[in-house]
Amino acid sequence: MTINKKSTTFLSLNLFVLFLFLVSVLILKNANSQYDCNTIDCSNVPLNKNSIFDIFNYLVKFLPYFSLIFSMLVIFSGNKNKILNRQANIFGLALVSVISVYFLGMSINRFSPAYMDLINYIFGITTICLATLWLLSYLYNINNRLSISKYSIYDIWVISSFILIAVGIYISSTNVSEQCIGFPICENLSSLTIGGIFVLVHRVTTAIVAIISVIVLNRTWLYYRSSLRMLISTTSAFALFWGQILIGGLQVTRNYPIDLVGIHSIATALFIVTLLVSVFSSKFELRSEKAERMTVFNDKQRRLDFFRLNKPIIVLLLLVTxxxxxxxxxxxxxxxxxTFWTIIAGALAAGGASAVNQFIDREIDQTMQRTSKRPIPSGRLQPAEALALGIVEIIFSFFIYASFVNLVAALLAMLGMFYYVFVYSMWLKHATVQNIVIGGGAGAIPPLVGWAAVTGSLNVPSLFLFALVFLWTPPHFWALAIVRKNDYARANVPMLPVIKGEKNTRTQILIYTSQLVLLTLIMPFFKLGGSIFLISAIILGGWLLYTAWQVFTINGNKIAFKMYRYSSMYLVFIFLALSIDALI
Incomplete structure (x- = not known):
């Protein structure tokens, strides 16, 4: 039996829509929103945290109707037996119907405020029950077709997770979380109410699912290393689940702040989607007959390869900024x-983005002498392993930023990751000769993350740090591109020396270096840096400008590589001078 794409799309879309809806309800309820945005006109609502989530809740009300129409088209088109069995058809259609009716009532304000708690509770439990029945019937049907006599550890994982979420929805809908004082064990065990018992059951179930998730993760990495879909979905679900545990615990100790409530709810939606992809993939993906012997626990080379996927030298440079x-x-x-949490999260974000970048560039890396010995092109690691590592590092990075730093820093870090992976690696790098110039914005975001970590916001002076790294990036990487010109030509990467020639590249290095030095000299006039920084900027700028002049006037790779190394040192020293000046 082969997996049916309509079935996968049907399940993924509708479960994602379902939990987006539950997200909006739980966010709105737990945040105790101050503003009403149930009408079409939300323009008079001030844009604070509460109203933003109100608007989010309003916007997603339109999605169930698309889900309902799509579901009916899928269910009643073609051969039903190739899509879902009859029971799954019924449960699936009932599920999206309940969702649609609920949000239709929400949209036209037909629910009495006095009964909203009860309505939310009934809706939450009903949808979870229908989704669970839908899931179980589909799993049972698949197992029968594949002649599987019992549920696998993946089936147990998804069923126990659904039970966990069902209990969580009951707790959120009935406001019983305060009936269990303390975390993780209730301090008032001797006087627990029924609601408090549900809270305690939720936490115990969380521990059980956590143990199962570790077993599943280990099994997947032993038997499914070459399966992209299986490895990515399982690893992502694992990271999202453990991130939820972190956020859930902090919610209790911090009196349920709106940002953590929102993150926890959205992470639930993403967790369910990745969990379902994992369990369905386990039915169809080919697994190794024998478990892989070499793991990170017994193979030094694998540990070293995973470490190299993070590009540690580049990560270190970004952490300095x-x-x-x-x-x-x-x-x-x-x-x-x-400092500790910002650096840890920053290292994970930068390292994860680098690992994803190596997955994207795995084919061109084989053609380049400089990168041919990397873990993926050399065959020491599977491409799926690199992508899984990158994704899990990025997920953990976001949770750490959001939990121990602030949401602004978390979102900026994710913006930098998105910029580097999608804008630069997947698009600009192969699309334009100006790839390094435009893509330099990704490497310029870390100092903004640091600024936001301590202030919680950005202002005009912080943008000078962004501009400094942005102008530093082109001459730094163009110097390397001169040295590796033939490599980039073989890989069909339109770097400036390949397209415009070395002479033009050397000229551009001198121009951008001059702009960089000029920027550092005017920064003190905007109250960013004092006399120490200004003197350092003159000395360091003169040193770098002289090296750029040598690149412009002297041919050969030796001076270009010298510029590449010196520019790295320049960035460290100029930020060091800026930091010292700020402390005096």
Whole structure:
């Protein structure tokens, strides 16, 4: 039996829509929103945290109708037996129908406010029950067709997760979370109410599902290393689940702040989608007959390869700019806790983006001498392993930023990842000779993340740090591109030396270096840096400008590689000078 694409699309879309709806209800309820945005006109609502989530809740009300129409088209088109069995058809159609009726009532304000708690509770439990029955009937049908006599660990994982979510919806809909004082074990065990028992059951179930998730993750990495869909979905679901545990615990200790409530709910939706893809893929993806012997626990080379996927030298350089942004933004040395979590999350975000980049570039890396010995092109790691590592690092990075730093820093870090992976790696790198110039914005975001980590916002002075790295990027990488010109030509990457020639590239290096030095000299006039920074900018700028002049006047790769190395040192020293000046 082969997996049916209509079936997969049907399940993924509708379950994602379902939990988007539950997300909006839970966010709105737990946030105790102050503004009403149930009408078409939301223009008079001030844009604070509460109203933004109100608008989000309003917008997603339109989605169930698309889900209902799509579901009916899929269910009643073609051969039903190739899509879903009859029971799954019934449960699936009932599910999207309940969703549609509920949100139709929400949209036209037909539900009495006095009964909203009860309505939300009934809706939550009903949809979870229907979704669980739908899932079980489909799994049972698949197992029968594949002659599987019992449910697998993946089936147990998804069923226990659905039970966990059902209990969680009951707790959120009935406001019983405060009846269990303390975390993780209720301190008032001797006087627990029924609601408190549900809270305790939810936490115990969470622990059980956590253990199952570890077993599933280990099994997947042992038997499905070459399966992209299986490895990515399982690893992502694992990361999202453990991130939810972190956010859920912090919600209790911090009195349910709106940002954590929203993150927890959205993560639930994403967790369910990845979980379902994982369990369905386990039925159809080919697995290895024997478990892989080499793991990160017993193979030093694998540990080293996973470490190299993160491009540690580049990560270290980005962390220097991140920490400098923290010092300059706060005007003092930041606290140890804030520094620790910002650096850890920053390293995971940058390392994860680098791993995803190596997955994207795996084919051109084989043709380039500089990159041919990387873990993927050399065959030491499977492409799916690199992508899975990158995704899980990015997910953990976001949860750490959101939990221990702030949401602004978390969103900026994700913006930098998105910029680097999708805008630069997947598009600009192969589309234009100006790839490095435009793509330089991705590497310029870390100092903004550092600034936002200590201030919670951005302002005009912080943009000078962005501009500094943005102008530094082209001469740094063009110098390397001169040295590796033949590599880029073989890989059909339109780098400036390949398309415009070395002479034009050397000229552009000198121009951008001059602009960079000029920027550092005017920064003190905008109250960013004082006399120490200005003197350092003159000395370091003169040093770098002289090297750029040598690149312009002297042919050969030796001086170009010298520019590449010197520009790296320049970035470290200029941010160091800026940090020292901010502390004096």
């Amino acid at each position: 991140t920490y400098a942004g923290m010092v300059v933004g706060g005007g003092k040395i930041p606290g140890f806790g804030l």
